[in-house]
Amino acid sequence: MGLFGRRNRGKGIPDDPGLLAAAAANPGGSVAEIDRTYVDDPNGYVPPEAIRGAWLVDGSGKLTGEYQENPRHGVPQDDFGKLTDPDHWLGWMGDDPAAAVRTGIEESLTAQVADAVVEWVKILETPRFLTAGRRSEDGQTLLVTRAAIAAPFALSVRATQHGRSVLLGVFSWAAVNLAPPEPRRDRHWFDLNVGLDWAEERLKERIYALDTGAGGPAGR
Structure with missing residues (x-):
């Protein structure tokens, strides 16, 4: 992992079997210290703010005693x-657009769990975009008639029954009839544990299926 912040030699080498084992598996690297206040599963997605810092590891897989603090450590943000x-x-x-996508994600979650509260959302990669249009009657202007986006995300959501969950997936949004006279139509999809290439392929189908009121299930 990348290292950050200032170094501190005052903490000493901790006597933690798990930490020592992780160091042995990463010679010449580092081992992150995760703040469990914000992340329940350190083996899943960890937002940068949930990393307290990192222990440096020498070439033989032993802790050097040096520790680099993470200046971004704190409450994860959108x-x-x-x-x-x-x-x-x-x-x-x-x-x-950011607020609109966040609202779409929140609505997708509350449709499944009524009291779901989204703590933070991070867009992990540049989304895939689709845009189509037609020429105006005078031929001087291109009118956008349909558009869509597939955005890969990581997010944290809380609910009374399920507690906190960190979810990975792709949020997709398609809209048609963006130019008059037909009424605009929008639809969202919330697909968990899928890749961006998969979501982009589905988006090519979904954006045109909206013309007939179809579009497949809103999520999976």
């Missing part, structure tokens, strides 16, 4: 940078 940074038109999603 990160929609990979959604909004690309130079791609997102006007069809409203004035705040």
Whole structure:
């Protein structure tokens, strides 16, 4: 893993069998210290803010006693940078695309678990985009008639019965009839544990299935 922050030699070498075993498996690297306040399963997805720091490991797989603190350690925050940074038109999603995607994710979850509360959402890779249009009657303008996005995410959600869960998947959104006169139609899909390539292929089908009111199940 990458190292960050300032080094501290004052902590000493901890006598923790699990930590020592992890060091032995990562010679010349480092072993992260995970804050269990924010992550229940350290073997699953861990947001950067949930890492307290990292113990340095020498070439023989032993802890050096050096520790690098993570300046980002704290409450995990939303990160929609990979959604909004690309130079791609997102006007069809409203004035705040990040908020619109978060709302869509929240609605997908509460449709399944009524009291679900999303703690944080991170877009993990640059989404895949689809856009189609037609020429205006005078031929001078391209009118966008349909658009879609598939955005890979990691998120933390809490619910009374299920506690906290960290979920990975792809959130997809398609919209058609973006230019008059037909009424606009939108649909979301919340697919867990799928890859972005898979979601992009489904998106090509889903964006046109909306023309007939189909589109497959909203999630899996």
